[in-house]
Amino acid sequence: MTEVIGEAAPAPGLVNVPVTSGVPVASGVPVASGEPAGAGPDGPVAPLLEDPTGKRNRARRARAVPSWARRLAGPALLLLGWFAVTGFDLVSDRAFASPGAVLDAARELWGSGELADNLGVSLYRVGWGCALGVAIGLALAVIAGFFRFGEDVVDSAMNFLRTIPVIALLPLIIVWIGIGEEAKIFLITAGVVFPIYMNTFAGIRSVDIKLVEAGRAFGLGRAGLVRRVIIPGALPGFLVGLRWSLGVAWLLLVFAEQVNTDSGIGYLLNSAQAWNRTDIMVLCLVIYGLLGLLCDGFVRLLERSLLSWRRGFSGT
């Protein structure tokens, strides 16, 4: 193709792009001879230049503080604030115990064995509630995810039940199965089932149909598709559900342990109120916080090992 740009045409400026037609012109006669509007008599106007990096273009310096230390700074600030508020007597010891008092309370209760006993009972309840809830939620998600009939029946039912606040079930649970351990475990189970179900079901359904097709094209049967494609594809959703449901489990434990109980962290919290022991109350709150952190760390660990393919981590 012979594209001819007229000799008289001005050099292309930023303001005005000269339009030259692509029609071949044999004789080389200038095509665009007119003066482009906006250009000065001496050609295009020199544009104003600026530094797009905004003079922040220094090469990145190595961080002086390592990331774990920066992550710890937040909790450390909270602790410092706690010390400050209680140490300078901004609030009375009655209202909010100082860190030292809480530590003393922990020593006292640990020494008498009360803390270990109650913690054990609470962990037992949460453990069973989570185990049952995860099992049931997973089973329902698999039924709804794999079979169209299952989806029609299970998913609509789950979406209806999901709208009922679990805590509202408590009176009914007490009527059904009393106030024993079973009732507490049942409450936690009921709360855990939904996040597990919703996220795992969504995970199964979000598996790329193209991967399923490819798996089928390369000879995977039904069982192979489930094992090699669908389960790994649904795993991220399941782990989101797990993290969420562990949070729900601790929340429901607090409720369950404040109704007719004689053991557990929640019981300790309630009885501390009767004795007016704010140090024990704060201790219970700290324990709840630490347990929550521990659970989060556990799921994080699971994610790191099960979803290593996501970060492209090629450790052997």
Add this chain to the structure above:
Amino acid sequence: MATRILRDLTGADEAAAAIRVRGLTRVFGDHVVLDGLDLTVAPGEFVALLGRSGSGKSTLLRILGGFDDEVSGEVLAARRRAVVFQEPRLLPWTRALGNVVLGLPGADVDRRGRAALAEVGLAGRERSWPVTLSGGEAQRVALARALVREPDLVMLDEPFGALDALTRIRMHALLQELCRRHRPAVLFVTHDVDEAILLADRVLVLTDGRLSLDVPVGLPTPRPRAHPAFAALRARLLTELGVRDLAEAAT
């Protein structure tokens, strides 16, 4: 399932073929995508299929791959066939080697998988996760996954469309080398006229659900793009694809 119509070719009846399609029709609602299509591909033959977007190229490939069975007409394809998709479609949670040998039975699949990876130039990358592979590398894993099955027919659906120009040139050479060594029949769907002429023994153009053009390439390999016969065929194909102005400009 597709097995009802997608019987396997044994090569005993008529002339041996890797694909034999007679009067294939596929209708989506009121829209006739394939309209009584006839197509035969001989064993070891490299056929490129061109067509405007929406002309039914991918539909034909999906039918031949066994993903679509709502068709009428006769469709036969080699039993040992493999597909390379436009995107690599590797399982992201399975390492490269696992993706290559996916669904393969047998004891020595690992050895065969390693050999296939080595053949596409990815020896030593067996344990790589798909996210760590570049586009060209991922597509080479997909090629290895097709190869390791020792197919009689390989179908490729615009396999290099998403790759950059330099990588595409390398992939062309690799594909030619692999075809020379293994001699499968190839059905290569593309929208790139030059790519079709460069690689294929025969070029087909699909228009309105039928083959409107079926020409042997008949050029010596390697094929220089500057060869007058190359340019003439390109112009003819472009005209057939409805871009006549460009076809004239190209001559």
